[in-house]
Amino acid sequence: MNGIASVDQLWRSIRREAESAVARDPVFGTGLSSAILDLPDFAHALSHQIGARLGKTPADRARFAQLAREAFAGSPDLIDAACRDLQSIAFHDPATTTLLPPLLNFKGYVALQAWRLSNSLWHQGRCDLALLLQSLSSDQLQVSIHPTASIGTSVFLDHATGIIIGAFAVIGDEVTILQNVTIGRKHAEPDRAPKIGRGVLLSAGSTILGNVSVGDFAKIGAGAVVEHDVPPGCTAVGVPARLTNCPKTTAPA
Structure with a gap:
């Protein structure tokens, strides 16, 4: 910004x-x-x-x-x-x-x-x-954010009701988080929390669980449940989340 x-x-x-x-x-x-x-x-x-x-x-x-x-x-x-x-x-x-x-x-x-x-x-x-x-x-x-979470700057919690950010979660700069979003660990992976990249949009009701990475400028759709990595620039929608609108890889000249 x-x-x-x-x-x-x-x-x-x-x-x-x-x-x-x-x-x-x-x-x-x-x-x-x-x-x-x-x-x-x-x-x-x-x-x-x-x-x-x-x-x-x-x-x-x-x-x-x-x-x-x-x-x-x-x-x-x-x-x-x-x-x-x-x-x-x-x-x-x-x-x-x-x-x-x-x-x-x-x-x-x-x-x-x-x-x-x-x-x-x-x-x-x-x-x-x-x-x-x-x-x-x-x-x-x-809004419940564990003190051990890591959050960047220029972050916007929009509407900010029902937001849960668990222990050791990592959130980058310029992230927007809407209402009823959960970012947390799985019981089977108690020491591994999600990592959210720069400029990500987490839409209302979305859930990001476990040892997953959401790449820079990705978008998570409303109500989506993410349990696998989301590459930079992609959109993840649905339960379980599937990828859509991913940037096309430029072929070498």
Whole structure:
């Protein structure tokens, strides 16, 4: 994805959108002070959203927001990834071209950033806290991503209900995942998880299981069950999945 804005540029754009929203609709704008306009930067705004979405009580919301702020301050790469993820939504989703609505309202975006936080905690040895965040995301947002998964940037969880990404799954950059998608291991292969390449589309209700590789820019059709490799650029449809629309191999001159 070209033309990625910096974190500071992103934050200035979000603030301008918030100020315009307040001017257009004062009722809607009443909540934007604490969520956006009173905050110093994007990291604080994202921390606020994570706390608000995962916390069940005011004390929990404050605690999780503080946890996120500390993590973002210690690992700026988490904010860089969040910046790319947010811009990816505006780039890929025809229903929105601005940044404020997905930051405030798209639970898939917050769930992905909560996973980035849990993944960071896992690698710090704070595994119990990481699993707690996974559980809360599953309960509150209907998105369950194991802290040991590996996920690239510019990833879009669209609609983000019923998404399950299991332990050790690998997901590349610029992947779009729709609702009710499962990516997980088989019981017979507990140490082998799917690997999803760059730019892949996982359509609604699709399932990818076991030691399989989905190549770059492949598409998995709605409801498909994938248990074998999908080459780059191919489309997999059906139960069990079969390949279609694969790129033609160019013959040597």
